Amino acid sequence: MDTDKNGTRNVPWLDSFTRLMLIIMFAILAIIFAAAKYMDMHGMQGGGTDDAVNAMASLSAHARSHPFIYLPGDAEVGAFSVANFFAGMIVGHNWRKLFGSGKGD
Amino acid sequence: MHIEDGILPPGAWAGWYGAAMLFIVPGIREIKRRVRENLSYKPFLAMVGVAVFVISAMHLPVPVTGSCSHPCGTPLAAIVVGPMATAVISMIVLFFQAVFLGHGGITTIGANDFSMGIVGGISGWLCWKLLRRFGAPLWLAGGAAGFAGDVMTYLASAFELALSLHGHVPIVRQWMIFFAGYGPTQLPLAVAEAVFTAAVLQAMYSRRPDLVPGVAGRGMSNEAASSGMEA
Numbered sequence: 221m222d223t224d225k226n227g228t229r230n231v232p233w234l235d236s237f238t239r240l241m242l243i244i245m246f247a248i249l250a251i252i253f254a255a256a257k258y259m260d261m262h263g264m265q266g267g268g269t270d271d272a273v274n275a276m277a278s279l280s281a282h283a284r285s286h287p288f289i290y291l292p293g294d295a296e297v298g299a300f301s302v303a304n305f306f307a308g309m310i311v312g313h314n315w316r317k318l319f320g321s322g323k324g325d
Numbered sequence: 326m327h328i329e330d331g332i333l334p335p336g337a338w339a340g341w342y343g344a345a346m347l348f349i350v351p352g353i354r355e356i357k358r359r360v361r362e363n364l365s366y367k368p369f370l371a372m373v374g375v376a377v378f379v380i381s382a383m384h385l386p387v388p389v390t391g392s393c394s395h396p397c398g399t400p401l402a403a404i405v406v407g408p409m410a411t412a413v414i415s416m417i418v419l420f421f422q423a424v425f426l427g428h429g430g431i432t433t434i435g436a437n438d439f440s441m442g443i444v445g446g447i448s449g450w451l452c453w454k455l456l457r458r459f460g461a462p463l464w465l466a467g468g469a470a471g472f473a474g475d476v477m478t479y480l481a482s483a484f485e486l487a488l489s490l491h492g493h494v495p496i497v498r499q500w501m502i503f504f505a506g507y508g509p510t511q512l513p514l515a516v517a518e519a520v521f522t523a524a525v526l527q528a529m530y531s532r533r534p535d536l537v538p539g540v541a542g543r544g545m546s547n548e549a550a551s552s553g554m555e556a
Contacts, residue, residue: 266393
């Protein structure tokens with residue numbers, strides 16, 4: 221929270237911490253988008269290696285592998301979103317306990 | 326490294342549960358001891374646990390191989406909260422990932438914890454300790470720990486599969502076959518994990534050097550912890 225020369229308190233739209241986090245986020249997302257675009261252009265499936273190796277292991281074991289639960293289609297995106305939203309809240313809550321507020325926050 | 330239910334025979338997954346318990350029990354003791362010594366440890370452990378959950382569920386595309394995989398986060402966790410405590414938080418993380426995200430399985434939590442939480446954590450931690458002892462800079466020791474912990478996690482996971490499923494094939498050959506499934510995608514991600522681990526340790530050092538073990542030269546006192554939490 222900033223205080224201007226008239227003594228009015230205001231909250232900046234983008235404080236230094238938010239700016240830094242957005243820059244890091246966009247940098248990581250740019251790498252992901254570029255990699256995904258390249259894979260799409262070359263007809264690559266982009267499946268998970270865990271799934272591929274589990275399928276290999278299933279052939280060796282002559283048994284079907286299965287996750288504890290199966291989340292079809294967009295349900296997986298939904299589950300990830302919920303989990304990561306609350307993960308972010310918990311990290312943020314503990315972050316403030318440990319690192320406090322930076323200058324300009 | 327998220328081995329699913331149905332792949333490992335009951336004797337194998339029970340054995341991996343037993344092996345993991347050898348680290349979980351001292352890990353719980355370590356957590357109890359450090360909570361008493363350090364006011365910051367509880368929120369720190371919670372934050373690191375959630376970070377491991379997110380990092381090890383975050384599938385990143387690797388265009389070299391056309392597939393996706395995830396980093397582990399456990400080498401970083403082992404450096405900052407301790408290798409035994411990392412075994413405990415990884416087991417909790419793997420339980421939630423199996424139950425809510427369909428990653429891994431319930432019977433395989435022991436095996437998955439052994440590869441990611443124990444082998445990944447301890448190898449990263451040993452790498453960090455060794456390099457710091459020889460005076461390596463923080464970024465180098467942290468980066469090498471992230472790389473080593475990531476690769477060792479997948480080597481351990483491939484070994485767990487090979488040990489149970491090699492049949493008439495020599496175990497080392499089967500181990501390398503399974504690792505060949507992980508390796509090409511995982512090696513670029515291990516480099517990314519190295520960069521990430523080094524960056525986080527460097528950022529922590531700039532804000533709270535007392536939270537980075539072996540850097541401030543001594544453990545964090547309750548007085549220092551309190552001042553950090555009141556800030």
